[in-house]
Structure formats: C-alpha cells, structure tokens
Amino acid sequence: xxxxxxxxxxxxxxxxxxxxxxxxxxxxxxxxxxxxxxxxxxxxxxxxxxxxxxxxxxxxxxxxxxxxxxxxxxxxxxxxxxxxxxxxxxxxxxxxxxxxxxxxxxxxxxxxxxxxx
Amino acid sequence: xxxxxxxxxxxxxxxxxxxxxxxxxxxxxxxxxxxxxxxxxxxxxxxxxxxxxxxxxxxxxxxxxxxxxxxxxxxxxxxxxxxxxxxxxxxxxxxxxxxxxxxxxxxxxxxxxxx
Numbered sequence: 152x153x154x155x156x157x158x159x160x161x162x163x164x165x166x167x168x169x170x171x172x173x174x175x176x177x178x179x180x181x182x183x184x185x186x187x188x189x190x191x192x193x194x195x196x197x198x199x200x201x202x203x204x205x206x207x208x209x210x211x212x213x214x215x216x217x218x219x220x221x222x223x224x225x226x227x228x229x230x231x232x233x234x235x236x237x238x239x240x241x242x243x244x245x246x247x248x249x250x251x252x253x254x255x256x257x258x259x260x261x262x263x264x265x266x267x268x
Numbered sequence: 269x270x271x272x273x274x275x276x277x278x279x280x281x282x283x284x285x286x287x288x289x290x291x292x293x294x295x296x297x298x299x300x301x302x303x304x305x306x307x308x309x310x311x312x313x314x315x316x317x318x319x320x321x322x323x324x325x326x327x328x329x330x331x332x333x334x335x336x337x338x339x340x341x342x343x344x345x346x347x348x349x350x351x352x353x354x355x356x357x358x359x360x361x362x363x364x365x366x367x368x369x370x371x372x373x374x375x376x377x378x379x380x381x382x383x
Contacts, residue, residue: 183369194359194373195313204357242311248369260307262323 153179157260159268164235165268172263173231174245181247185257186218189242201228235267237255270295272362274374281350281381289345289377290362297321302343303361303371304334313359319343350381 154177164170171258175183182203189197199209207220208218217239219231228247244266246257271294281287293302304316317327319336327334331348347354360374 185370192378194375195325195371196373197370200370244311244313246371255367256318259313261310264311 153247153249153256153258155242155245155258155260157245157263159197159263161260161266163266163268165235167229167234169233170230170235170265172243172245172265174228174230174247174260176226176247176249176258179249179258181228181246182223182225183248184228184249185246186220186228186230186246187244187246189244189262191242198230206248232265235265237267240265240267270297270364270367270372272360272361272374273370274360274377276377277375278378278380281379283383284349286351287347287354287381289347289360289379290357290365291343291374293343293344293360293362295362295364297355297364297366300362300364302336303349303363304326305346305359305361306356307357307359307376316345317360331369347351347379350379352381352383355379355381 156175158173184201186198188198189195197210198213199207201207201220201222203222203225209215222228242262244262245260249256273292300321302319302371306314324336333346335344357376357378361371363371
C-alpha cells in the first residue's frame with residue numbers, strides 16, 4: 152500500500168515561534184502533495200497544493216507568507232507555520248498524490264496537531 | 269462550483285442498529301469521483317470507498333453499503349448492525365476534473381454508537 156507519514160505528530164510551541172511539519176511519501180513518488188487544515192469539530196479545508204520543484208498554489212484566504220510550503224523532492228513536502236499564534240492551533244493533514252494513477256488517488260498522512268500557547 | 273452537503277451533524281444509535289449517512293453533491297462536471305472517509309478520534313483519515321461518476325452500481329463491503337444516485341446527486345452510506353468501533357466522524361468528498369486532485373469535503377457527520 153501507499154504510506155504517507157507526518158512529523159511531528161503533535162507539537163506545542165510558544166506564540167511567535169515557527170514550526171515546521173514534514174510530509175513524506177514512504178513507498179511511492181508524489182509529484183503533488185496537498186495540505187489541509189482542520190479546526191476542532193470542523194471539516195478539512197484545503198490550504199495549498201504543493202508541486203515538486205515549483206511554487207505552491209494557495210487557496211483563497213490562506214496567507215502564503217505565513218504558511219511556507221516547500222516540495223523539494225518527490226517524497227517530501229514541508230509546511231512551515233511562521234510566527235505562529237494561538238489562532239493557528241489546528242490539526243494539519245497532508246496528502247500525497249501517487250504519480251501515474253489515472254484518477255489521481257490521494258493518500259493521507261496521520262496528521263499533526265499544533266498547539267500554540 | 270462544487271459543493272458537498274452532509275446535512276446530518278450527529279447521529280446517535282444503539283449498537284446493532286443501522287445508520288444511514290446522507291451526502292448530496294453539486295458539480296457541473298460530468299466526470300468526477302466521490303469518496304467516503306472515516307475519521308476516528310485519533311484523527312487519521314481512513315479511506316472507505318471511491319466511486320466514479322460513470323459507475324452507479326451500489327456497493328456492499330461487509331457491514332458497509334453505498335447508494336449512488338446521479339438523478340438526485342446523492343451518495344449515501346449505510347452502516348448495518350452498527351458497532352461501538354464505528355463511532356467516528358464520516359466525511360463525504362468530491363473530486364472533479366476541473367480541480368484535478370483537489371478534494372472538496374463535506375462538513376462531516378459524527379456517528380456515536382452506544383452499547
């Protein structure tokens with residue numbers, strides 16, 4: 152099967168610090184990765200689409216300078232929350248699109264729970 | 269524009285009862301995919317099913333079954349003889365060709381199964 156990992160699984164940080172979250176496809180290459188954010192008792196909202204070797208595409212309303220995305224290889228994308236504030240506390244989930252599949256199946260990571268104090 | 273509506277916020281049942289989760293979608297695309305995911309308290313999304321727009325056959329997998337009706341733009345999900353382990357949030361999602369790869373999620377339905 153296709154496995155996607157995220158690291159860390161949870162993180163607590165102080166307001167004003169930056170936090171990096173990694174998303175890795177462990178057994179397949181992913182030209183595209185997606186980053187979602189989920190607030191408590193809410194649905195998943197797509198934040199951005201990350202393509203290997205190019206700039207990420209952000210959804211409307213998502214601050215690209217605050218949520219830095221880097222997709223430097225076919226197996227790794229990182230999301231950096233810069234100058235985090237309590238309102239950034241959320242569950243961040245990545246997914247990776249498996250290269251070569253006709254309908255672009257996505258495989259989800261286990262998520263990273265960010266708490267900003 | 270595409271949209272997924274899960275009107276039921278929470279459904280509570282007693283173990284062994286059947287529970288049906290509604291999902292209504294909107295899209296102008298003729299080619300699209302519909303999904304159901306389960307999110308247990310741990311948070312990790314569990315893929316349940318994918319159905320493409322050209323395949324209206326209903327599907328059964330163990331205690332799970334899905335009813336796809338293009339005429340009403342619905343893709344409903346039934347859990348038969350529910351168990352406590354079925355307690356989770358269930359999301360319906362839509363992927364269309366004009367937003368290839370992007371998933372539009374519904375609001376989710378919390379299912380609570382009590383012994």
